[in-house]
Structures are given as structure tokens and as C-alpha cells.
Amino acid sequence: MTVVVTTSPGFAKQGPVAELIAEKGWELIRCADTSLPDGGVSAHIGRADYLVVGLVPVTPATLEGASNLKAVLKHGVGVDNIDIPACTAAGLPVCNTPAANADAVAELAVGLMFSMARFIPQGHASVTSGGWDRRVGSQLGGKTLGIVGLGNIGKRLAKLARGLGMTVVANDMYPDEAFAREHGVTMMSLDEVLAVSDYVSLHVFGGKDNAALMNRETIGQMKPGARLINLARGEVVDLDAVAEALESGQLGGVAIDAYVSEPPSTDHPVFSHANAVFTPHSGADTREAVENVGKMVIEDISTFLEGGMPQRCLNARDL
Known part of the structure; x- marks a missing residue:
């Protein structure tokens, strides 16, 4: 057997x-x-x-x-x-x-963008606690999405974002120029992607080569108030730098699905920030x-x- x-x-x-x-x-x-x-x-x-x-x-x-x-x-x-x-x-x-779970992960990335743009988790918490905190959000159409890692997931996300009326820019070590031309994606350096994007979505492999890819320096290169999505691996993002950037307003929001240790210790200050959204590594679920x-x-x-x-x-x- x-x-x-x-x-x-x-x-x-x-x-x-x-x-x-x-x-x-x-x-x-x-x-x-x-x-x-x-x-x-x-x-x-x-x-x-x-x-x-x-x-x-x-x-x-x-x-x-x-x-x-x-x-x-x-x-x-x-x-x-x-x-x-x-x-x-x-x-x-x-x-x-x-590619087996590319659609699922890309769709969650879109969901997380909507969650941050329209303050969906905060609205839910307000209503269920007896409040009525109406917050003015923003639309995704007309915004710029930066995709870091234009592989199977990144490509699917690019198509979805273009369908929402977003401008899509991307960075990849081995760029698929033909795909980019066909789907209106502008390939850029990482620095350029961070500088122009309203939302940055990470879809790179983990490991030592990408450890703390998003740190104090790279987060500091982002547009003030931009939002960050990590559907890659936990080590790709420096949580200390993220918490500081949320507190200062450099980051307008963060959505995280992957963690260095799973389940993570929620003692870290990032987990108590009002503009942070968390999912339990469920991108492919x-x-x-x-x-x-x-x-x-x-x-x-x-x-x-x-x-x-x-x-x-x-x-x-x-x-």
C-alpha cells in the first residue's frame, strides 16, 4: 500500500x-x-x-x-x-x-484592498458594538497598484485591478514584458513602484533573499498614506517598521496574511493598530x-x- x-x-x-x-x-x-x-x-x-x-x-x-x-x-x-x-x-x-491557487490569492488581495479603502473591518466592529462610526473611505478606481512579484498570482491580480480601473505598475526579477504590454502593466524598479503606488501588494518568495524586503528604508520610500498588503511570507515584512509607519501615518493601512510564526504572538503593537487588517494565512483557502x-x-x-x-x-x- x-x-x-x-x-x-x-x-x-x-x-x-x-x-x-x-x-x-x-x-x-x-x-x-x-x-x-x-x-x-x-x-x-x-x-x-x-x-x-x-x-x-x-x-x-x-x-x-x-x-x-x-x-x-x-x-x-x-x-x-x-x-x-x-x-x-x-x-x-x-x-x-x-498557479493552482493564484486566483484565490489574487482575489483575497482585492478583498483586502477594499477592506482598507472602505474601512470594512472598522465599520463591522463599530456596528456590532452598538456604535455608528461612518468613515469616509476612497475608491480603488483611479488609484495605482504596485505589484512586487509578477508571477502567476501577481498576473492574476493585475488583471483584476485593471478591471477595477486601477493603474498597475510592477517589479519582478524576471519580468514578463509580453504580459506587461498586453495587459497595460508598467514594469519599474522596486524604488519606482514604491514611490508611485497607492497600494503595494507583495507576491514574492520568502527566504533569506527577501527577508525584511519591506523595512524602515523601503517603507519610507512609499507614498505617505499608501497601504501595504503581504500575501507572501511573514519574513518579507519587518513588523517593527510597519508598526512605526502606521503610527506616524507613513502607512495608511496594512493587511497581513502571513507571519514568521503561525499563529503569531499578538503582543506586537501592530496587532492593536486600528488601520491593520489580519487574516490567518488564508490566501489559498x-x-x-x-x-x-x-x-x-x-x-x-x-x-x-x-x-x-x-x-x-x-x-x-x-x-
Whole structure:
């Protein structure tokens, strides 16, 4: 029997993906105990044929005793929590699911822009507490959205924003000039994007290369009163700098979906600021996206079982 161990709380939880696994006769072991550093993987890794990764890191220690393991698959896109060189050294292919949740994340980015523009969380809190605090907001049409990371998610967001009448500018290390021309997106340096944008939405990978990408200096380059959205990784944003900028008015608002530690400690002053909006790393949490990601994972495991190599394998050339 094929044994699949997962650290993703959402993988094959219900619906067609769970039915597919049942039909295939695979044994699924879920290791998502947040009280354990590895979610409980160490107790089962010796039996695992395939490891489906959520937010729990895959390190060399994770692979110790993984005598049956044949591949590591990310239930999502970002693989910054997977030590790919360690997997490669162990002869393990690493796959992810690019674009499967792009629509979901991009739509949440739009929702967060509306939340900040129209003070939706504050209005909700006012009404439910017996108040009637009507705040004058602003419209998104005519504003400039700066997208940092014009990958699958950034591209989908650009299309949505253009549909709302926004001007879209973007920065990317490997710009898709053809897409930019077709959809009216102006490619700029990061400094230029920050200087002209009313909203800045982050869609870059995590890891040391992007750690504290938004810090005191870069936030200081933003338009006074602009708003910042982080749907990337927690380490991409310096929360101390964000809290200071909110307090000074340099930032008119911030919306955060990803954190260095999850769930985060809410002792940090940013969590008590009236113009901050928080979601529990739920950018990809739609039924459609979870189903898409799950089906792609199952498809890749099936390819491995048939003796093939999935096209989504990230380290195939190094194995």
C-alpha cells in the first residue's frame, strides 16, 4: 500500500481529493499537530512513500529514517520551507503546484484592498458594538497598484485591478514584458513602484533573499498614506517598521496574511493598530484552490508510481 504523509491540514480533508485517495487505496497519515515542532512527522516518516508538505519545514532532520520516501511534494506553491539541496542529496524529487491557487490569492488581495479603502473591518466592529462610526473611505478606481512579484498570482491580480480601473505598475526579477504590454502593466524598479503606488501588494518568495524586503528604508520610500498588503511570507515584512509607519501615518493601512510564526504572538503593537487588517494565512483557502492543489499533488504522485517524472519537479536536473 502506498503511504502518504502530509503536514498540510487541508490536503485531502474532504471532497473529490479525499475521494480520489480512497479510490486509489492509499493510506493517508496527517501530521498537523501544532504542538509538535514537526507536526508529528518523525513518528511516521519511516513508513512514508510520499511526503506532502504544508507549512512545517522539511529539513535534513526530517529526512532521517525516511527509508521508503520517494518524493517530497508541496501542497501549494512556495517551497522556501523545503530544504531542496538536502532532498536532492537524498535523491528525492521535489514538486510544487504552480498557479493552482493564484486566483484565490489574487482575489483575497482585492478583498483586502477594499477592506482598507472602505474601512470594512472598522465599520463591522463599530456596528456590532452598538456604535455608528461612518468613515469616509476612497475608491480603488483611479488609484495605482504596485505589484512586487509578477508571477502567476501577481498576473492574476493585475488583471483584476485593471478591471477595477486601477493603474498597475510592477517589479519582478524576471519580468514578463509580453504580459506587461498586453495587459497595460508598467514594469519599474522596486524604488519606482514604491514611490508611485497607492497600494503595494507583495507576491514574492520568502527566504533569506527577501527577508525584511519591506523595512524602515523601503517603507519610507512609499507614498505617505499608501497601504501595504503581504500575501507572501511573514519574513518579507519587518513588523517593527510597519508598526512605526502606521503610527506616524507613513502607512495608511496594512493587511497581513502571513507571519514568521503561525499563529503569531499578538503582543506586537501592530496587532492593536486600528488601520491593520489580519487574516490567518488564508490566501489559498478556497474550495476551488484547495481542490486544484490537491488534484495536482495526486497527479504527480500517480506519475511517480507509474515510473515517470512530473513536469512540476523542481530539481529533476540535479537528481
